Amino acid sequence: MKMFSVAHKTVFVVDHCPYMAESSRQQVECDVLTKSRAQGVIPLAPVSKSLWTCAVECSMEYCRILYDVYPKDKLVNYIVSDSEFHILNSWRRGDQSTHELMSALAAVGPPNPREDPECCSILHGLVAAVESLCKITELQHEKRTALMDTAERVANRGRIICLTNAKSDTHVRMLEDCIQETILDQNKLAAGSDRLMGIQQCELVLVHIYPQGEDTLVSDRPKKEISPLLTSEVHSVRAGRHLASKLNILVQQHFDLASTTITNIPMKEEQHANTSANYDVELLHHRDAHLEFFKSGDLHMAGTSTRENSFKETVTLKWCTPRTNNIELHYCTGAYRISPTDVNSRPSSCLTNFLLNGRSVLLEQPRKSGSKVISHMLSSHGGEIFLHVLNSNRSTLEDPPSISEGCGGRVTDYRITDFGEFMRENRLTPVAESSHDPSGKVPVERAKAQLERYTRYWPMIISQTTIFNMQAVVPLANLIVKETLTEEDVLTCQKTVYNLVDMERKNDPLPISTVGSRGKGPKRDEQYRIMWNELETLVKTHAGATDRHQRVLDCIIACRSKPPEEEERKKRGRKREDREDRAEKNGSKEMEDKSWQDSERLKGLLEKGEQDAEVIKDSPDSPEPLNKKPRLSTDEHQEFVGRVSSVNNKFELYQHLKEENGMDVHENGKASR
Template structure:
């Protein structure tokens, strides 16, 4: 949306009625020659400006400051109201200058005190100001033409500043009601017109001017919302210097300006441009000059809290604050470059004073001035620089804190350290892939997006997951992951792209099966770093995080994530094997800690015992083969199948590691069970108890008990 703020349009309405010809009663001395005046010469009497003259001078200062700092896109429409309306300029950019306005005001002339007051009213000017705000400016027309079908998105806002002499608070409310009714009427007319725009927001600033020595008849009032379209505020100010201070404060509030006062400016011999100081070569004086500029020039002060403010308060002008900076001796070499973070146009507050004139002439001759912060102790800090470019003077903000051009601060060690593992090469490639080139906005894609929107979308996709430090990433340090990382950030994927991504995932699975090493950083960890299984777990987690950030882009991106999830899920047998492998590695690590001597002794004992068991097993197997192959040997009655070893058992039945002695004992028991026929009594046993004298009862007819005694 192309939004225009309230400061885009400012309509000045100056009352030209007969009562504005009244004296302001602020006397100005014209005769300065008090000591050198000869006798008999009558001194000049002091003069006083009228309310009209004070209003014109202050409003012109308002416009001058505005044009100095904002040469474009901040427009003023000057209107004079008496028995009729005098519109002195238009919204066109070529009409925005103080020279044309002063010429038009000279043609209007001062108000006629003998004119009938009943025929004059400031209401005519307020109605004309509302009508002027509904007119379309060149910048609004350009935005409406660019948006074409969405021209209604261009906002129309403005501000009306009325300088008048009101009669009472009731008179002020009548003026506000008139402006509100006019806005409602003009919005209805603008709704059906292509040359007018309805007003979405309007600020009315009423400045009541009254002579010095009189009591004000109008009360001050803060900004108040009269409707959803109109807000109003009232300022009651005495004429003269008080009105000038009030307009100076208002222009700072309306256009987000700030004040800087340069102190200790030597007029001689440093500047050497003022004739009066040149005549007195042995003397010099220090002066102060106040400058206005955009508020962002003080942003570094606001962030750091190192703001040196000098304020002056007045009941009529309110609070006026300024930042104080000290003059530094200018350097003769203007070619020297300084690291600047911003440059802002300036405008002197008192443009006609001798110090301001000397300073501006000095800067326009190609010289530069460094400004430092006033400090009671410590080294001086140069924070700003004054220099001219193309006939305009700018206040440059110098970086007084840590420069971004220096070595970057350490992320792992804290402030003051150094980091050497930034992905500088990858960042250079990233910048090349996201370069911007001029392109007409009218060239849109199939989705109706302009080139700048497509560029923003691409930049957003590329930065969803982009680690800055080499030690914080694994996949971006692997050449095998490059094809997938380059394709997954695309807006759309083809079938060939999906196959390439799946092939990359399969290659990673093959690397894991072969236990290939990964570029895992060991910064901040003890020993050799994580184990091989942990390395691959970290790699898979990071790869899955990268793909998940783009999974909502399209269905093919989802297929890549499904492929990764399928390759990560291992069968239970492989997971159990990895678990046993990790336990075996832990056991080996513990064995290393026990010492080399204990390891050698236990290894020798186990080897000898294993060798003896294997020899006996060979003899037993040979004997079993002879018995089995002999035709006279009967088949054993209790022949059992060969017992499954621990390796042959499924992982889910394994109860943990089995000792080597238990393993070979089971084998020996199995082999011995194949050598002989089972005892016949054990085969006929009941409850593991064999019955003795089985045929005794049949022969003697006796009941035999288990203790061998019987009864007849």
């Protein structure tokens, strides 16, 4: 019953009674050439549209958007109501165009204000709308013919949009009751006819139009269920641009449309051909074109904003300079027909002609920083313009990332070797038909059961497990996943547990991962506690299989409950580790203190030498101190003998050779014969 939705059939019922000829009181200026007007020419007075004209223009804009986005499977039936109803088109595909509707409306003409209001009523059109919904469309007939045995699966749903000037809320309720009674009567007729279909669901959208400057007598009301067959909602709107905005919102709600605004479109000015300005164009299309934004949460990054006088949001995309060639193929995930919101504006017309000439335009998400992301493309196919959704994420057509790179580059320590062993142990092999399993299980069921046992506890990352990184636990891990255990298997598992107890007694190190932890990681007791918890978790997942599996779990629990003397030994071991840590800290502190003392002593010697130098420099004529000693270097080495006994800082070298040759040495250090 869900083959056709409510959006398949839409019936417009427009009031053509005399009161619809009343002015909307929204003035339209006709005299736009005020600057070039000659003197003495009387300016043209502004005009205002009637309620009928506003209703026709807005309803035709609704139909234009609908036909642009859904040219085939969404149908409109247009009815005018006065003293009788006038059906302007049918459900046939040939009648579904704005040209046909405009030609029919021109033949109807404007309302006659002199006609008797008592003879006119919107009820004539509403009754005809319900009768029209019971008629079978071509698409419904095709589906019913293809499903002869289950023709009742083809549902018949529809929507009635009534544009009128209601008198009060009581008048609105009377119209709803009339439609409800008509649906019940028509369903009875359709039950006995092959040419009619009963209505399973009908939505009534009543739009009350009133002139600007007046107070409305009809209150807005959200969608309300009148009966299981009928729901109703009421909108009270001023005529003019307010009515146009309301129907623009309704067409988006009724047909799952969304808005995209193309910004920074360069266009040449009409008055100045050498200059260009940037314009914006708003497009309507199916909501799925923004599906990737909703999935990734980047809708705010795409420049979402709310239009003036509207409750619908528009996504802003930036114009990219188009390429001259259209040879490149882009990886598209969807293509959706578009319809300009303001089809008669110059920017919309220029953009449409530009695309229909075979050009393509890439659209990017406006970003404050980072590289630009091209998410959509505008291009035409067969005279129709489509908004293409480009894949801005990693393409599924590319080579998959290597497992060594990790998932998104974040995880790299997968148990790749263990996973290869896991695949070898769970390979599927052909089974001979003659072979028979004593348990009576089908081979594929046995394979599924084995795979389920092997994956009950299987960490994928090396840093998330301890026991699977220990060679000592391998015998137990391989045996515990078996469906049944022998006595020898139980002894092997118990022996493995006792080996782990012996390792803990010897305080052997464990392969504990220190990723994300500061320092040397957990202490030895904490490492073994983590290991025992993980081992118990592994065995518990299989303990319910047989009694022998339970015996392995009991052995682990018994070994974990240590006797008092073992606990005392553990306490002594912990105290010893604490003392070693403190000694290590104290040793490092003593080394720091010693180095600080050495540096202070060296600093004192350097400062003392600087003070002596300052005394000599400041008092060059002062006598030397009586107790002055030879200055020592910072290494405190013995001063040279020649420097100590020198005269005026000069010392005669090789004096013994000169004495042997009979040469004298004077006090000034110069020799003479």
